[in-house]
Amino acid sequence: MRDLFYPTSVVVIGVSTNPTNLARGIVFNLMECRFKGVIYQVGKNPGIFAGRRIYTSVMDVPDQLDMAIILTPASTIPAILDECGKKGIRWAVIESGGFGEFGEEGRILEKQVLEVARKWGIRFVGPNCIGIINMENGFSTPFPPIGRLVKRGDISIITQSGGVGISVLHLLANEGLGLNKFISLGNMLDIQVEEYLEYLIEDPGTRFIFLYLEGIKNGRRLMDVARRSQKPIVAFKANIGRSSRRIASSHSASLSSDDRVVDAAFKQCGIIRVHDATTLGNDLKILRLPAMKGRNIAVMSRSGGHAVIAADACETSGLNLVELPRDFLERIEAHFRASVIKLTNPLDLGDLFDLEMYARIIDETLARPEVDGMVFLHTFHSILEGQASRELFSRVIGLSKKYDKPVALYVSTDDQEVSYLKRNLDYPVFTQVVETIRALDLNRRYHEQKRKLESRRAPTVFPVERERANEIVDGAVAEGRDLLLDESLKLLELYGMRVVPWELASSVDEAVRAAERLGFPVAIKIVAPEISHKSDVGGVKLNILSSEDVAKAVWEMEELIRRKSPGSHIKGFLVQEMAKPAEEIIIGGRRDEQFGPVVLVGTGGIFVEILRDFSLRVAPISMDEALEMLEELRVYPVLVGARGQEPLDVESLAETICRISQLLCEIPQIGELDLNPLRVYGKGKGVLILDSRVILSPEGRPSLS
């Protein structure tokens, strides 16, 4: 892959002498960025552009070539690529549109292009993209004439939209941040996003990665790659709604996933997700600073108002204004010119004009072990204090390095000075108080999450009766139906889960005897492949207190079903013990098209739809993760014993989630399942599954497992 970014001899195909020709932009950018290799040009008609000959075929180029950058009509690409192959070219960037995004005809063309590429062993970027950029050697291939928009740096960008990619370049330029490599993905006909990502993770020039995605083809692979990254990956995943999906498909071949699954998956592999440009800019800046190792910050401000705003922001984010010791504050006070300002954290410097003193206070504050990071809010007038402030900033930067603690630098001064600082300080400069604090908290959360992921135990694999479970599922697959209630419950039991005791009865007599064995009260539920919503057809009776009532219930139910669902094949009647009341939880699982098996746990009972209180993870998950899912629930305080009530058996609940995760991973024919409700009893008393539904994948075997 390195060869893709470091060619020494390239040909731009599609150049003409016409001033509106787009491929000329590619040559322009290569020249503006001082590309360190040789540039050749090929076009339909011979001519001269930029002091170079336009050849009419790559075969005519009197030199060996590493790389072709192609911007010609889609229909011409297969033939051109074939010539490239003959010429010995093994890498290409195809920027032309008109492929898969354009319908059936385009898809046929795509197939041809792939065939030619495979034949010659050519690997390529695109098509339907604006190409790639490598700031290290000036290899800049976009056709929009962006020139030297941004300086060389350590941030690399992978983007599924050229336009958004360019906007992010503007953002970097505006913030004084530098670019290392840039990849416009296009239709990803050959090279996939994960391959680029893998390369950037190893690339020595890249320290930070930004990802703009509108669809995810292979979520599991993306997660695996991202998980291995020691570099922060920030992602903007768009195309989350109904209307955006309409557009996305019209401009770039994209797949959509349930957005909450994306959220969970990113979290599980340490990708930082952003939803707007403001946050993106601030996050890219804050991640450059040393890690916040805890929540404790000290804020130093020249303006009381900014201090107040910062303190508010600490409280609404997850940071803590650490209490600084009395004697430390008094020592600082001794240096103050006057003492009209109370000493506290935030430290209000209102009356202290000696910038030299600021650096000393910051030094002493950072030295304190209880301080994890600082925010310095500096308001100044560039004419009066510009030079002194610049010097102060250099010292602050040094101090942040020395103590390996972040010092977020907020400045309030005129535009020109802010621009100067952003371009020359080589240290991020923030210009919004609240956003600065939020960003510092992101720094903390990112490093905390990374630590968590690194220390995470492998998902537990419980010993289960997989063979017998497979038999049940295979039986249903063979009959082309979902699992029946008794099969679902049996399956869960084979996977080591606790179900309320039950028996399947096929007659009134059997039901009565089953009920007598189980003990009253009991519930009776119909079991028939045609009936998926039992209660809607009167197929459920609860709280039956006697043998006579059991007999009556079964008889009535049979009658009712015969009338209401005449075609039903009643397999039997599930007789079930009535479980004691307790907190109700829902556990579910399904197969996401992009991320595979996903587990979910949520608050059950009557409030389920109002609360919409659930947590979700891509399987397989470990006990740590299952417990973390529970902690995310709003109902969590109740689970651990809120308001003096008995703490519930959170461990059993977490274990059940893990077992469901294992079940989904091991038996790929299961498309969807839920345990609803599941009751959670007191600590040590376990959980009980009352009811369950297992639905098989439409294909029997789904593509991802």
Add this chain to the structure above:
Amino acid sequence: MRDLFYPTSVVVIGVSTNPTNLARGIVFNLMECRFKGVIYQVGKNPGIFAGRRIYTSVMDVPDQLDMAIILTPASTIPAILDECGKKGIRWAVIESGGFGEFGEEGRILEKQVLEVARKWGIRFVGPNCIGIINMENGFSTPFPPIGRLVKRGDISIITQSGGVGISVLHLLANEGLGLNKFISLGNMLDIQVEEYLEYLIEDPGTRFIFLYLEGIKNGRRLMDVARRSQKPIVAFKANIGRSSRRIASSHSASLSSDDRVVDAAFKQCGIIRVHDATTLGNDLKILRLPAMKGRNIAVMSRSGGHAVIAADACETSGLNLVELPRDFLERIEAHFRASVIKLTNPLDLGDLFDLEMYARIIDETLARPEVDGMVFLHTFHSILEGQASRELFSRVIGLSKKYDKPVALYVSTDDQEVSYLKRNLDYPVFTQVVETIRALDLNRRYHEQKRKLESRRAPTVFPVERERANEIVDGAVAEGRDLLLDESLKLLELYGMRVVPWELASSVDEAVRAAERLGFPVAIKIVAPEISHKSDVGGVKLNILSSEDVAKAVWEMEELIRRKSPGSHIKGFLVQEMAKPAEEIIIGGRRDEQFGPVVLVGTGGIFVEILRDFSLRVAPISMDEALEMLEELRVYPVLVGARGQEPLDVESLAETICRISQLLCEIPQIGELDLNPLRVYGKGKGVLILDSRVILSPEGRPSLS
């Protein structure tokens, strides 16, 4: 008040020849801003500064004076102000610190200053502030040398922090927005924030008002003034947390209010609240555009990626991508050079490079009645398309005016061009897609809220038995205790609310007879002034089914209380019908120190603490507002009949909220009250209050009513 901003002859007091002298900054700013009046200088020592004499007393100034701007040590102010009075000065700006914010000594000084001012009829800004600015006549009095930081415009600023005020000036400058008037409030010893606000609302030069507040002294007055404003008021209310409060009190005398009350109050008077600078900047820009009269927008984008992001943002905000008619889209398609892009909203212009065509599409789109506003996402290269884009923008601005519909303009181009546009377009320019859409939705919500407030009916005043209600409360006040349960319930009944039928019994026999009259089952609750948490001491028995059980319950309760709370004076036993089960709601009320009576409604039952689902308003409220409160609850779908269930009696519930509002407004001795729980029955079947607590204000009569 106009005289404060338009003086013709001013004296700056505190000027010296020392280069570090702060008052010289005031003279500098007046000169930089080309103040249209005469400037005199007074200082301790005679001398010359800026070509003007420094007099040692205002009495020596050989001219009449309208205004003094004072920056001298706090202790000198009373004498200086007295001289000013003698000289005939009636307006002053006192920038000196060291007053109330600095402790007891400062507060004594403040009293003296006020006395002198009252004696001479002097009205003044501050102290402890950076003064005021009027860009119309160059009257710029801050001591920090900010010069001509920002251009003249139509936004006026009132700020409780000088530092934050200056940051906002930087923000305006950066966004190309202009300032009209600026007021740094300081300690507000004389002129209050509401007076400035009242003035700005009438001031012809001001079209938009920004308010930065750390505390609110008189919330009701602020609401009354803001409600009358035809101009948008955007407010950043800081100092919401525990830690910020610590700082705020250290730098500026401030009062804190429950932040949720502030939220409600701002909403009720049409103030737009922001919590960060990004939103502030975008809101100030979007409000300049015509009103969004509905939710329907059309998005036009050159980049498919931006279109996707915009569509996502529409869905997460409250906007709707309107469906454009087929024939309209086809007419547009006829103009396209190629047709690789599917026609839809967002309109992806990917392949259309003719900017002239863009204006025509925007024209036709805005002309459509179903379109309430547009977002135009324009990516361009300034060298190639800069001039054409500038011309396009002028046309777009004209079209927005012509159709009186907002067109939010997002640009992605190089920094220099963005700066040029911001400074010269006289129309807001946005540079972040998501933030642009959010802002446009704010525009819509603002105008919707304004319309709502204007059409709002006056709070209903129900006929109630106020006299008898007062008697009950006065009785409790006289005995220095809160209301007893029977009194609370009686009070609610006198205010027309429906309470579950009850009787107060003072003996076992009376209780039994009461129960028999009411009908079984009944509940029994102890009534004693010493017992506020009845159930904690066994003072509540529910579901009593027979006369014998009533007798037993009363007897046991009496025994238990004698043992557990030996000093209690049992007034009696409340015998209550058991209400039928139904959805449980909580209604509450209390008196906020700054905003007075506040009502609250929320989800009741066991989930109350998990859901934290409530809505709150400053009383008095109308039925409209009460219904709006209910709509804000997450439980609302249940109230109006979710999942095929019976719709509940929302009107009775809303009426109860209004009656509580009236009760709190009419009987100021009530400090706090709650109805918990209150059950809501089916439509037309009303609500029933099961229990209630009424707590009197500590002072008997609170300061605000």
